[in-house]
Amino acid sequence: MKFVISILTVFLSYTGALSAQKTTxxxxxxxxxxxxxxxxxxxxxxxxxxxxxxxxxxxxxxxxxxxxxxxxxxxxxxxxxxxxxxxxxxxxxxxxxxxxxxxxxxxxxxxxxxxxxxxxxxxxxxxxxxxxxxxxxxxxxxxxxxxxxxxxxxxxxxxxxxxxxxxxxxxxxxxxxxxxxxxxxxxxxxxxxxxxxxxxxxxxxxxxxxxxxxxxxxxxxxxxxxxxxxxxxxxxxxxxxxxxxxxxxxxxxxxxxxxxxxxxxxxxxxxxxxxxxxxxxxxxxxxxxxxxxxxxxxxxxxxxxxxxxxxxxxxxxxxxxxxxxxxxxxxxxxxxxxxxxxxxxxxxxxxxxxxxxxxxxxxxxxxxxxxSGNEKANSPYEKEGFYYYKESTLEAVRKGDWKLRITKDCVALYNLKEDISENTNVAAANPKIVKKLQKMMTEFDADLKANQHQYN
Structure with missing residues (x-):
């Protein structure tokens, strides 16, 4: 898939007014x-x-x-x-x-x-x-x-x-x-x-x-x-x-x-x-x-x-x-x-x-x-999640405020909005969220490894 410019860049002036003009x-x-x-x-x-x-x-x-x-x-x-x-x-x-x-x-x-x-x-x-x-x-x-x-x-x-x-x-x-x-x-x-x-x-x-x-x-x-x-x-x-x-x-x-x-x-x-x-x-x-x-x-x-x-x-x-x-x-x-x-x-x-x-x-x-300050813009990771790899091992995913981290020692779930320091593991109280995020990790990791870049 090649990246194609399909819309005009949104520029935000110092006064907060929007302009649809793209830089030449x-x-x-x-x-x-x-x-x-x-x-x-x-x-x-x-x-x-x-x-x-x-x-x-x-x-x-x-x-x-x-x-x-x-x-x-x-x-x-x-x-x-x-x-x-x-x-x-x-x-x-x-x-x-x-x-x-x-x-x-x-x-x-x-x-x-x-x-x-x-x-x-x-x-x-x-x-x-x-x-x-x-x-x-x-x-x-x-x-x-x-x-x-x-x-x-x-x-x-x-x-x-x-x-x-x-x-x-x-x-x-x-x-x-x-x-x-x-x-x-x-x-x-x-x-x-x-x-x-x-x-x-x-x-x-x-x-x-x-x-x-x-x-x-x-x-x-x-x-x-x-x-x-x-x-x-x-x-x-x-x-x-x-x-x-x-x-x-x-x-x-x-x-x-x-x-x-x-x-x-x-x-x-x-x-x-x-x-x-x-x-x-x-x-x-x-x-x-x-x-x-x-x-x-x-x-x-x-x-x-x-x-x-x-x-x-x-x-x-x-x-x-x-x-x-x-x-x-x-x-x-x-x-x-x-x-x-x-x-x-x-x-x-x-x-x-x-x-x-x-x-x-x-x-x-x-x-x-x-x-550019578009107030309606969301994170590109809002739906699909951001993934944390340790070398080739996928250890964690963040989706919204939730972060699931799985290591050989434990399965930990954190609400980063309420617990930015990752001090309180709330996995036991939120089994459905754990299951959902774990499924996301498994599927993403399998897809990535099936689609690693190949070279001539």
């Missing part, structure tokens, strides 16, 4: 994706100590989603879902990918970047990739014109088979021989440009700043043409690093320093758009790949008032902060509690750009009615 310019798109940032770790989401004035201002000028989900509670699957609009098992990336091991997001998958290339967009991936570090899986084979970043998590090592730039910068006593060794050197990761390692190991304290500079340069270079910019920040994945300008400045310790530098980064991007008069033609989305790594103690974030964390299908593992801004198209100060997910970004962007999507099964839905 191709909108730019920026996705700012952080790593392991908890639900609470933004001022407007309730952080008591971390200051995020730029994100708070973004919410004041746009929309805040309180019930927004990553499609996985771990890195690689979450990124695959964002870029393809599908649950991770459907596109063959249910687990975390590791350096120097086979596997990755198949380059026959249609990514957001692939899709927008067909509409004449310039595309860039900056930051953490984590969808395969072999040449065939890198961003430049997945629709991105350019890539600058680290190919996986910052606690990993280098792939000794990596292609190396002729003018590579070696640090910390490393050499080409030590890079080529089959030796695990955790936390020593490479910086890449395109498909080549240009620095090893990268100075991680400079990553957020350098990603920001790269993003600003890309925007300036492409100000006269439509662009898609995917900024996948390395932080706040552990190990944490902040630049000297931010280290030691937050009331929340190093973790807070890192988040406040990420907030600065978002601010620099927004300021650049405004200075170039691009903010009225640019959709900007901020969100996180999954919940916080709370087992890391002070170096981990907070998902409060949610229960759970990274690696889990409890709310704290998969419900993430989300803010979107588009001057003149998204009503300032909007808030929605309708369920939506990272998978919805691809079909939404397709709608806004008149782009076609793959004819393969896809799980995401167009959420422009929610983004």
């Amino acid at each position: 310019a191709k909108p730019n798109v920026i996705i700012f994706f952080t790593d392991d940032q908890g639900y609470q770790d933004v001022g407007v989401f309730g952080s008591p100590l971390i200051k995020t004035p730029n994100l708070d201002n973004m919410a004041a000028n746009g929309i805040k989603f309180t019930d927004f989900y990553a499609a996985s509670s771990i890195c690689s699957p979450s990124r695959a879902a964002l870029l393809t609009g599908s649950y991770p098992p459907r596109v063959g990336v249910p687990k975390v990918l590791w350096p120097n091991l086979p596997g990755g997001l198949n380059n026959q998958e249609l990514t957001i970047a692939d899709m927008l290339k067909t509409k004449g967009y310039n595309t860039a991936c900056i930051g953490k990739w984590h969808l395969g570090d072999e040449a065939q899986y890198l961003p430049t084979k997945q629709g991105f014109d350019s890539y600058y970043g680290i190919p996986f998590s910052n606690d990993m090592s280098v792939n000794p088979k990596s292609k190396v730039s002729e003018d590579i910068l070696f640090r910390e006593g490393m050499t080409i021989d030590s890079l080529r060794e089959e030796k695990w050197r955790g936390r020593r990761v490479p910086l890449m440009r395109q498909d080549e390692v240009i620095e090893y190991p990268v100075d991680q304290s400079t990553l957020t700043k350098r990603y920001t500079e790269e993003a600003v340069s890309f925007i300036k270079e492409n100000k006269d043409e439509p662009f898609f910019l995917y900024v996948a920040q390395t932080m706040p994945h552990v190990p944490l690093y902040a630049s000297p300008d931010f280290k030691g400045k937050s009331a929340r310790g190093l973790y807070g320093d890192v988040i406040e530098e990420l907030d600065w980064s978002m601010g620099e991007i927004l300021k650049t758009l405004e200075s170039l008069n691009l903010d009225e033609n640019t959709l900007v989305v901020f969100t996180s790949d999954n919940g916080p790594w709370t087992k890391k103690g002070e170096e981990g974030g907070s998902a409060l008032p949610l229960r759970g964390h990274k690696f889990e299908t409890l709310e704290g593992g998969m419900r993430v902060p989300m803010i979107a801004q588009w001057k003149g198209k998204i009503k300032p100060g909007s808030v929605t509690d309708k369920v939506a997910s990272t998978m919805d970004l691809l079909p939404t962007i397709a709608y806004l750009t008149d782009a076609e999507v793959s004819d393969k099964p896809m799980d995401g839905k167009n959420i422009w009615p929610l983004l």
Whole structure:
């Protein structure tokens, strides 16, 4: 099924009046994706100590989603879902990918970047990739014109088979021989440009700043043409690093320093758009790949008032902060509690750009009615439910306010409206609801596994 534009986009002006006019310019798109940032770790989401004035201002000028989900509670699957609009098992990336091991997001998958290339967009991936570090899986084979970043998590090592730039910068006593060794050197990761390692190991304290500079340069270079910019920040994945300008400045310790530098980064991007008069033609989305790594103690974030964390299908593992801004198209100060997910970004962007999507099964839905402030719009998951996968195992479903979670330990039913922290299991008192949701899970999982994407 190809995505077809069949109705005019509804735009909401600052006065609240509706207009049926559709933009004639191709909108730019920026996705700012952080790593392991908890639900609470933004001022407007309730952080008591971390200051995020730029994100708070973004919410004041746009929309805040309180019930927004990553499609996985771990890195690689979450990124695959964002870029393809599908649950991770459907596109063959249910687990975390590791350096120097086979596997990755198949380059026959249609990514957001692939899709927008067909509409004449310039595309860039900056930051953490984590969808395969072999040449065939890198961003430049997945629709991105350019890539600058680290190919996986910052606690990993280098792939000794990596292609190396002729003018590579070696640090910390490393050499080409030590890079080529089959030796695990955790936390020593490479910086890449395109498909080549240009620095090893990268100075991680400079990553957020350098990603920001790269993003600003890309925007300036492409100000006269439509662009898609995917900024996948390395932080706040552990190990944490902040630049000297931010280290030691937050009331929340190093973790807070890192988040406040990420907030600065978002601010620099927004300021650049405004200075170039691009903010009225640019959709900007901020969100996180999954919940916080709370087992890391002070170096981990907070998902409060949610229960759970990274690696889990409890709310704290998969419900993430989300803010979107588009001057003149998204009503300032909007808030929605309708369920939506990272998978919805691809079909939404397709709608806004008149782009076609793959004819393969896809799980995401167009959420422009929610983004644009249509008060009659419902969550695309209101009827069919949102599903929580832990790797290839379906553990939970949310339908409306009800969430059923089934693990080897127990069957738990929660009313998320009354019990956002998932403290009270009401399964015993609601057997009919349990049965209905369990049937939904069984049928959906069977359908997904029967319709996983196939490749030539």
